[in-house]
Amino acid sequence: MSQATYNKIWTNAQKDLDTQLQAEREQFLQPEKDRVKAFRMLAASYIKYLQIFHHLEEAHSHLIHQQKRAAIRQVLDGVIGRILELKKEMVQLENSEFHYTDNVIEDLKLLPEDTEIPIPKYFIKENLEGLQQREKTLDEILLNAGLETQKPVKAMTLEEAIKMIQVAERARQGRRRALFMKQIYLEEKRKRHTKLQEQAGPNPDDAATCIQKVWRGYIQRKKTEKMREEEMIFLGMEVNGKKAWVHTDR
The missing domain is CATH 1.20.120 (Four Helix Bundle (Hemerythrin (Met), subunit A))
Structure with missing residues (x-):
């Protein structure tokens, strides 16, 4: 806020x-x-x-x-x-x-x-050193009395906490920067690959597929024309490649 x-x-x-x-x-x-x-x-x-x-x-x-x-x-x-x-x-x-x-x-x-x-935050902040010393003394008493088997963990000071937060934030920014640079690199690599393809011409497989489509279309059109001519000859509407006129009495 x-x-x-x-x-x-x-x-x-x-x-x-x-x-x-x-x-x-x-x-x-x-x-x-x-x-x-x-x-x-x-x-x-x-x-x-x-x-x-x-x-x-x-x-x-x-x-x-x-x-x-x-x-x-x-x-x-x-x-x-x-x-x-x-x-x-x-x-x-x-x-x-x-x-x-x-x-x-x-x-x-x-x-x-x-x-x-x-507990007010200002009370903890103003008495942090005394509270840490009191906690340390209490842990030592418990350890000497055999009531605590593990060595007490040392409390982190305010300066150490700030330094740790700064290190973590810098690491986070570094990871974000590395990810951003990786995205830029991949984008430039994609653009270079596209440019090389345009300069080298179409892919041989794509060119062969295109030629096959054109050739198949040409063969099919020829077959269709031949079938139409044979049909016209069969109907008597075409002789030797020329159309025949059919006269009807009115």
Whole structure:
């Protein structure tokens, strides 16, 4: 998608955030004594913030303008903080970290996948070195403890991944170029073969076939003429190659 599309996603997410904040000011102005209603309000706000988070994270991951990314990052961090606050309140209200939000999802016409919380791409990118070091340490602990028999595979760095992608892309372009040059070579070879045939004249087999057709046609015409003459003589309409006139009395 184009940058204009992600700008639109960011704008719509910002509008949804403003609407949600205004709704929270009105809904949470008075404390709700009904436990079921209170949980339903928290769950609805939680899921709506998740939707806003998905849109902001998508815009932040694909926009190129650094100032726009910085502005989205501040809002995105605030949205993540609000999601954690709502999650904490829901846990305290139900004394459980697992919540049944099927009714809320159905009311909002969403899918269960829409409530999943992915790890933000910027978090992985900014903490890539620490995450790799943590994974390496964990693999070494498991290996020393005998819980892992194979030597852990070394994680690929960002520079190595970029280099591998570049090599694969150059190889792909090379294969495409080779195929294109092969097509040009075959086309030129076909043109040269056609030109040589035109210069050398017709194929001997084709010439012999053409002569045979002409000769057979000539022989057949002669046979037909002879048969016609014999028929005319038999009918008495021709004598010694000359037509005979038949007089009839009127």
